[in-house]
Amino acid sequence: MPTFTMRIFRGDTARGEFRDYRVEAEEGMVVLDVIHRVQATQAPDLAVRWNCKAGKCGSCSAEVDGRPRLMCMTRMELFSEREPVTVAPIRAFPLIRDLVTDVSFNFEKAKTIPPLRLKPPEPDGTYRMMQEDIDRIQEFHKCIECFLCQDVCHVIRDHEENKRAFAGPRVFIKVASLEMHPLDTRDRTEFVRATASVGLCNITKCCTEVCPEGIHITDNAIIPLKERMADSFDPIVWLLRKFRGQTTQPA
Amino acid sequence: MNGHAVSQARPPIAAAHLRKDTWWALPLAVVGVLTSFIVYSTWAALQNAHYFVAPYLSPFYSPCLSKSCLHLTLGRGLPEFTVPIIGVVSPALLILWGPALFRLTCYYYRKAYYRSFWLAPVACAVRDVKAGYTGETRFPLILQNFHRYAWYVAVVFIVFLTWDAILAFRFPDGFGIGVGTLVMWLNVILLAGYTFSCHSCRHICGGHVDVFSKSPTRYTLWHVISRLNERHPMYAWLSLGSVGLTDLYIRLVSMGVIRDLRLL
Numbered sequence A: 001m002p003t004f005t006m007r008i009f010r011g012d013t014a015r016g017e018f019r020d021y022r023v024e025a026e027e028g029m030v031v032l033d034v035i036h037r038v039q040a041t042q043a044p045d046l047a048v049r050w051n052c053k054a055g056k057c058g059s060c061s062a063e064v065d066g067r068p069r070l071m072c073m074t075r076m077e078l079f080s081e082r083e084p085v086t087v088a089p090i091r092a093f094p095l096i097r098d099l100v101t102d103v104s105f106n107f108e109k110a111k112t113i114p115p116l117r118l119k120p121p122e123p124d125g126t127y128r129m130m131q132e133d134i135d136r137i138q139e140f141h142k143c144i145e146c147f148l149c150q151d152v153c154h155v156i157r158d159h160e161e162n163k164r165a166f167a168g169p170r171v172f173i174k175v176a177s178l179e180m181h182p183l184d185t186r187d188r189t190e191f192v193r194a195t196a197s198v199g200l201c202n203i204t205k206c207c208t209e210v211c212p213e214g215i216h217i218t219d220n221a222i223i224p225l226k227e228r229m230a231d232s233f234d235p236i237v238w239l240l241r242k243f244r245g246q247t248t249q250p251a
Numbered sequence B: 001m002n003g004h005a006v007s008q009a010r011p012p013i014a015a016a017h018l019r020k021d022t023w024w025a026l027p028l029a030v031v032g033v034l035t036s037f038i039v040y041s042t043w044a045a046l047q048n049a050h051y052f053v054a055p056y057l058s059p060f061y062s063p064c065l066s067k068s069c070l071h072l073t074l075g076r077g078l079p080e081f082t083v084p085i086i087g088v089v090s091p092a093l094l095i096l097w098g099p100a101l102f103r104l105t106c107y108y109y110r111k112a113y114y115r116s117f118w119l120a121p122v123a124c125a126v127r128d129v130k131a132g133y134t135g136e137t138r139f140p141l142i143l144q145n146f147h148r149y150a151w152y153v154a155v156v157f158i159v160f161l162t163w164d165a166i167l168a169f170r171f172p173d174g175f176g177i178g179v180g181t182l183v184m185w186l187n188v189i190l191l192a193g194y195t196f197s198c199h200s201c202r203h204i205c206g207g208h209v210d211v212f213s214k215s216p217t218r219y220t221l222w223h224v225i226s227r228l229n230e231r232h233p234m235y236a237w238l239s240l241g242s243v244g245l246t247d248l249y250i251r252l253v254s255m256g257v258i259r260d261l262r263l264l
C-alpha cells in the first residue's frame, strides 16, 4: 500500500506551521480520506470542514500542493510518494484553525446583489420561459459555493485592500444569472461597475481554472457583464436601443 | 460590506505559492512567442519592400490604399496620395495599428500578457509580483473596454484580406492556384475564425439579448459564435502564426529565396 507524507497546515492566526504525517492510502482514496485517516490515527484535534464527500456541498475546499481544490474530489493517484503532499487552508480568507477558514466574506458580498425584479405576468396571469431563454443561466446554477474561485482570484487573494470594492467571481456568476434572466427587468450594469467593481478583474481566468463544477466563469459571466457595461458607451448600441425602445430599468 | 471577515487575519503562510508543477513554463512560452512575433512584424513592417509578388500581397501591407504601393488592382481609380509621409514611411505602419489594437485589447491576449508580462498573476495561486493592483479600473487600462471598436475595424480588415485572397487566383497569365494562394486562404480563414470568435462579436451579435425565444435569428447567431468562441485562444495563436508566416512566405518568394510552386 502506498505511504504518503502529508504536510498539513496546523495552527491558528497567531501561530501556524506545516507538520508532516506519514499515512497509508489505499487505491482510489482521495485527499479528504487521507486527512480523515490522519485525524483518526494521529491528530484527533485536526480541524477540517467537510460534509458530502461527493463534490456537491462545497465545504472541503483547500489548497493541495498549492492548487485550490476540493479535497474530496482530489485523488491521491495525482501525487507521488516521494515528495510530501502539502495541504493548506484556502488562503484568501481569515483562518479559524488548521484547514478551516471563515468564508463569510462571500455571503456578505452576496447580500449586496440587487434581486430579481419580475416583469408583469402575461394576460392569463402566468409567466412563460422557453428552454433556450434559460439554458445559458442554468450553467451558473451548478455553483456549489465552494469559493475556490474567490480564493484563487488574485484581486483579493494578493490584495486584501480590494476586498472592500471587489465582489469576486462567485458573485459575478450570480449577477449574470439574474442579468440574463428572461423575466427580469432590472439593469445591474451600474452595480457591476461601481459596487462589484468588475473592472478590477483582469480576466486572467484562474477562477475558471479551479471551478470544480466546470463553470465558464470568465467567458460566460464576467466578460458578458463587461460587455453589457460597454453597451452604455457604444453609440451603435445606443441608437439601436433608441430605435426599439429600452426594456430595462436601473437597479 | 461589513468589516467582519475583512479585518481578521489570514493563515500565516509566508510562501508566495506552494505549487510544485511547472507553472512557469506556459507564461515563459507566451513571452517567447509574443516577443518573436512583435520583433518580426515590426521588422517586416519597416522594410517597405518585398511585400508583393504577383498575385500575392502580404497581410501586413493590406489594404493598399495608395497608387504608390505595389498592389495588383486596387491602385486603379484610387487617389494618388501626396501626403508626404507616404512613400517615406512604410504603408504597413498606417495599416497595422488596426490589427494591433484589436489583438492588444482582445480579452484572450489580455489574459495572456497580464499573466506573462504583467505577472498579475503569473500563474494561478502564485502571488502577484507587484504590491498594488487596480486592474482595468483606471486610465489607460480602462480603455480595454473599447475592444468592440477594434472589432468593428477588424471586420473591415477581413473584407480586405478576403479580397486579396480572391486576387491571389489571378496570375499574370490568367487564373491559377499556387502554394501562395493556399497560404493566403488559410491565413484569411484563420483570421476570420479569430475575428468571429471574439467575445465582443458574441455579445454584439446576440449575447446582449435576454429573451432568446423572441429573437430566433440572434439566438442562432449567438449559438454559432459561442461554439467558435470556445476556441478563441486557439484561433488567436493560429492566426498570429499564419499572418506572420504568410508575410514571410511572400517575402521570401519576392526576394527570390524560394520559388512559389504553381499547382494549377
Ligand code: SF4
Residues within 6 Å of the ligand: A149, A152, A153, A154, A155, A168, A169, A200, A201, A202, A203, A204, A205, A206, A207, A208, A218, A222
Ligand atoms: S478572471 Fe477575474 S474574477 Fe476570475 S480569478 Fe481572474 S481576476 Fe479574478
Ligand code: SF4
Residues within 6 Å of the ligand: A058, A142, A143, A144, A145, A146, A147, A148, A149, A150, A169, A170, A173, A207, A210, A211, A212, A213, A214, A215, A217
Ligand atoms: S463558481 Fe465554481 S469555484 Fe466558484 S464557488 Fe461556484 S462552484 Fe465553487
Ligand code: FES
Residues within 6 Å of the ligand: A050, A051, A052, A053, A054, A055, A056, A057, A058, A059, A060, A061, A070, A071, A072, A073
Ligand atoms: S465534502 Fe462536500 S464538496 Fe467535498
Ligand code: FES
Residues within 6 Å of the ligand: B102, B105, B106, B107, B108, B109, B147, B151, B194, B195, B197, B198, B199, B200, B201, B232
Ligand atoms: S478578439 Fe479576442 S476577445 Fe475579441
